[in-house]
Amino acid sequence: MTDGQQAADRFILFTVAGTTYAVHSHDVHHMEMIEEVTRVPNAPPFVDGVVFSRGHVIPVVNLRARFGFERVPHTLRTRLVVVQAAAGRIVGLIADEAREFVVLPAHAIQPPHDTLAGLSGRYLQGIASVGDRMILVLNLERVLDFGAIAAAGEPPVADAASA
Amino acid sequence: MSPSELPAGDEPSSDFLNDYFAECDEHLMGVRRLLLRLEQSIGRGDINTSVLDELFRHFHSLKGISGMVELRPAEELSHRAEDYLRALRRHDVRLSPEGVNALFDATQLFEQVVNARRSGGVIPAIDAAVATIAGLVSARPADLAAPVPGAPAGAPLTPHWRFLFAPSRELVGRGIRVDLIRTRLTALGEIIHAAPHVTDSGMIAFEFIVATGADAETIAALQQDGVTAERLPDASVVSDPAAAVDPEWPAVGEPSPVAGSVAPSHVVRVDLTRLDDLMRNVGDLVISRARLGETLARIESHVPAGEWRAVQENALVIDRQLRTLREAIMRVRLVPIGEIFRRMPFVVRDLARETGKRVRLQLQGQSTEIDKFLIERMMDPVLHLVRNAVSHGIETADERVAAGKRPEATITLSASTAGEIVTLEVADDGRGIDVEAVRSRAAGAGLDPATAGDAAGLLELLCAPGFSTRDESDRASGRGVGMAVVKSTVEELGGVLRMETAAGAGTRFIVELPVTLAITDALIAKVGAETFAAPQAAVREVIAVPLSAIRALEQNEITPYRGGVLPLVRLSRLFGLADAARDTLHVLVVGTGGSALGLAVDRVVGQREIVVRAATDPLVKVAGISGATDLGDGRVVLIIDPAALARQMRGRPAGVVDGIAGGGGR
Numbered sequence: 001m002t003d004g005q006q007a008a009d010r011f012i013l014f015t016v017a018g019t020t021y022a023v024h025s026h027d028v029h030h031m032e033m034i035e036e037v038t039r040v041p042n043a044p045p046f047v048d049g050v051v052f053s054r055g056h057v058i059p060v061v062n063l064r065a066r067f068g069f070e071r072v073p074h075t076l077r078t079r080l081v082v083v084q085a086a087a088g089r090i091v092g093l094i095a096d097e098a099r100e101f102v103v104l105p106a107h108a109i110q111p112p113h114d115t116l117a118g119l120s121g122r123y124l125q126g127i128a129s130v131g132d133r134m135i136l137v138l139n140l141e142r143v144l145d146f147g148a149i150a151a152a153g154e155p156p157v158a159d160a161a162s163a
Numbered sequence: 164m165s166p167s168e169l170p171a172g173d174e175p176s177s178d179f180l181n182d183y184f185a186e187c188d189e190h191l192m193g194v195r196r197l198l199l200r201l202e203q204s205i206g207r208g209d210i211n212t213s214v215l216d217e218l219f220r221h222f223h224s225l226k227g228i229s230g231m232v233e234l235r236p237a238e239e240l241s242h243r244a245e246d247y248l249r250a251l252r253r254h255d256v257r258l259s260p261e262g263v264n265a266l267f268d269a270t271q272l273f274e275q276v277v278n279a280r281r282s283g284g285v286i287p288a289i290d291a292a293v294a295t296i297a298g299l300v301s302a303r304p305a306d307l308a309a310p311v312p313g314a315p316a317g318a319p320l321t322p323h324w325r326f327l328f329a330p331s332r333e334l335v336g337r338g339i340r341v342d343l344i345r346t347r348l349t350a351l352g353e354i355i356h357a358a359p360h361v362t363d364s365g366m367i368a369f370e371f372i373v374a375t376g377a378d379a380e381t382i383a384a385l386q387q388d389g390v391t392a393e394r395l396p397d398a399s400v401v402s403d404p405a406a407a408v409d410p411e412w413p414a415v416g417e418p419s420p421v422a423g424s425v426a427p428s429h430v431v432r433v434d435l436t437r438l439d440d441l442m443r444n445v446g447d448l449v450i451s452r453a454r455l456g457e458t459l460a461r462i463e464s465h466v467p468a469g470e471w472r473a474v475q476e477n478a479l480v481i482d483r484q485l486r487t488l489r490e491a492i493m494r495v496r497l498v499p500i501g502e503i504f505r506r507m508p509f510v511v512r513d514l515a516r517e518t519g520k521r522v523r524l525q526l527q528g529q530s531t532e533i534d535k536f537l538i539e540r541m542m543d544p545v546l547h548l549v550r551n552a553v554s555h556g557i558e559t560a561d562e563r564v565a566a567g568k569r570p571e572a573t574i575t576l577s578a579s580t581a582g583e584i585v586t587l588e589v590a591d592d593g594r595g596i597d598v599e600a601v602r603s604r605a606a607g608a609g610l611d612p613a614t615a616g617d618a619a620g621l622l623e624l625l626c627a628p629g630f631s632t633r634d635e636s637d638r639a640s641g642r643g644v645g646m647a648v649v650k651s652t653v654e655e656l657g658g659v660l661r662m663e664t665a666a667g668a669g670t671r672f673i674v675e676l677p678v679t680l681a682i683t684d685a686l687i688a689k690v691g692a693e694t695f696a697a698p699q700a701a702v703r704e705v706i707a708v709p710l711s712a713i714r715a716l717e718q719n720e721i722t723p724y725r726g727g728v729l730p731l732v733r734l735s736r737l738f739g740l741a742d743a744a745r746d747t748l749h750v751l752v753v754g755t756g757g758s759a760l761g762l763a764v765d766r767v768v769g770q771r772e773i774v775v776r777a778a779t780d781p782l783v784k785v786a787g788i789s790g791a792t793d794l795g796d797g798r799v800v801l802i803i804d805p806a807a808l809a810r811q812m813r814g815r816p817a818g819v820v821d822g823i824a825g826g827g828g829r
Contacts, residue, residue: 017324038801039693040778040801041737041787042739042785042787044739047783049783050794050799051799052799055789056776057777057783058780059778059782100274144782
């Protein structure tokens with residue numbers, strides 16, 4: 001999906017619970033303010049619901065819930081990062097804030113440590129250090145895949161212990 | 164619906180190719196229909212020459228258009244088929260079963276070649292098929308050998324013209340493209356040869372050789388649209404000698420007499436995605452109109468009554484016009500269901516030949532119209548049901564005779580409309596479904612055999628993933644999509660699959676689908692703070708039920724209804740919402756008879772036209788929700804699928820009350 005390993009690429013940065021995450025810019029469709037989300041009964045626990053985005057009905061994934069943090073109320077800084085994933089899927093990710101993009105040279109992105117194989121480690125494609133900042137590069141496929149979660153029938157937090 | 168398919172940018176003209184594929188489909192359909200008729204002539208002295216002529220014309224066209232897209236294997240195959248037909252027509256060879264089979268095989272191979280071109284796959288080898296036909300043709304007496312290539316076979320009956328069309332930005336701007344020109348030329352006469360050329364200036368031009376009796380004026384008129392014409396000397400004919408018009412084939416030069424069809428020049432092929440865009444635009448209009456309505460309602464009290472009436476009248480006119488526009492677009496999308504039916508005789512014939520059974524296929528209601536999108540999605544499921552009927556449903560001729568039936572089985576494929584619902588049926592007069600066999604098979608596959616208590620339960624087992632009633636060696640089932648896919652496709656399209664079966668008398672599969680998707684009438688209901696829409700077509704009636712009239716029966720709730728009882732499901736509990744704080748609930752009655760079910764909501768607040776938007780992402784694809792809509796305020800309102808909810812509740816094991824499994828059921 002992403003070819004971040006090959007050259008210097010542009011990434012969109014956003015923060016979730018104080019941590020900076022990155023997704024490849026060509027995976028980002030657009031960003032928008034978040035409006036009212038319609039809850040979808042019996043959807044996975046980290047899915048807040050659906051919204052209309054440019055005429056399409058798209059699921060809204062709460063990244064805080066996905067990464068095992070408490071949900072917080074939306075603020076003026078809360079953003080819906082609309083990403084385009086494999087198989088033509090378009091999904092909105094709720095981030096606490098999303099304001100910058102960076103160019104990351106391929107060599108700056110290291111594969112995640114084994115010791116980081118906890119909850120967020122499972123969703124990472126790599127880790128980049130820029131100056132004194134640490135940026136976690138997301139693997140969208142895994143973030144958006146709920147097959148494993150649904151099969152386990154457990155919330156993501158409990159799931160992480162076995163990983 | 165999703166524009167996931169990227170345009171093939173590196174093709175010389177992808178529109179042109181799409182047109183080629185569509186045209187191939189049409190000709191192949193004709194070829195198959197005619198081959199079935201030709202087959203009946205085997206062993207008889209007289210072959211119906213009009214069938215031969217028509218077949219020849221189809222192959223001839225296929226050859227021409229294949230040459231134009233430079234798909235050489237396809238061109239070669241149709242060329243060979245032509246050879247054999249020509250030999251038949253001249254009585255050089257006798258019609259044999261081998262010959263007909265060779266044509267069938269060549270047709271199938273042709274389709275595979277075209278499909279490979281379409282999907283970018285590997286184009287299958289055609290050598291064997293070509294050699295087979297060549298062998299059949301060369302079996303004729305030596306003195307009647309094929310006309311020497313290059314030597315004119317005689318003066319053609321109609322004059323030949325060479326047309327050259329060079330597309331330009333200006334022409335495209337006027338909507339004039341090569342497919343339009345080709346359609347026009349086809350209307351003039353027979354296209355003998357067509358090929359793309361690179362002109363001296365490096366542009367692409369298309370050359371057409373057309374046999375036409377059209378007058379000079381008609382031909383001159385084409386020049387306004389970038390076409391140059393030149394009459395060819397009669398004797399020299401064509402750059403493609405194999406396509407030379409055969410004097411024994413007088414019909415070739417005439418336009419093909421397709422009875423009852425619209426003249427080709429009046430037909431426009433439209434990409435379905437363009438219609439979808441148009442439909443989405445109308446959907447947006449409907450939503451804007453609803454928004455305007457809400458704004459107007461807010462300002463009503465501030466406007467003088469006389470002015471208000473004028474506003475109101477205009478609003479009503481817009482409503483009516485919107486409805487007309489919507490219906491017009493829907494009509495464009497409707498196509499006769501015969502498109503699905505037409506290939507079935509071929510499938511049945513093939514399969515009957517493989518299984519050694521005798522089958523008669525009856526088609527009814529081919530002209531029933533249905534949304535083009537539904538046609539495309541239903542093609543494979545119907546194909547599967549028909550294949551199932553042949554390979555599982557009906558018995559061999561011997562078995563049938565032993566059972567006191569006619570040796571020839573009948574499979575009936577029918578379509579009809581009632582209101583907004585299209586009903587498709589695939590019925591056979593075979594052995595019926597062996598309930599015991601299904602049960603033991605189910606047990607073997609780890610399913611609950613007790614489910615097969617009635618036809619609905621039996622169907623559920625048949626449609627369970629991993630269930631198949633015959634050995635894996637059965638060729639037919641291996642090619643099909645499987646009953647599980649049939650069921651899920653029908654349900655995805657908002658339809659219902661039912662089945663009736665009687666031992667010894669046959670089986671009937673019934674598919675009920677909405678005629679159109681996109682826009683529908685719906686009831687708007689409130690459950691707690693949430694709003695839901697329920698398609699009106701699925702709801703029989705809405706009744707008010709006081710809480711005092713609801714009785715708990717074990718894990719279920721029931722209420723008196725029309726002299727009986729109605730099982731109730733509270734949407735609030737199903738969806739994990741708060742129960743209503745009121746003493747009367749509104750209940751949507753869905754289903755009939757024994758399968759009737761009441762969906763309880765807090766209240767029904769209105770009824771209106773909604774635009775159905777798909778919600779297809781796996782994250783939000785949950786049982787009982789069929790899509791989403793916008794009531795004008797930009798907020799998503801979920802559309803519930805009452806029929807799916809009812810199914811879900813019936814299939815639910817006793818004791819489970821709270822929530823339907825979101826992850827498990829999909």
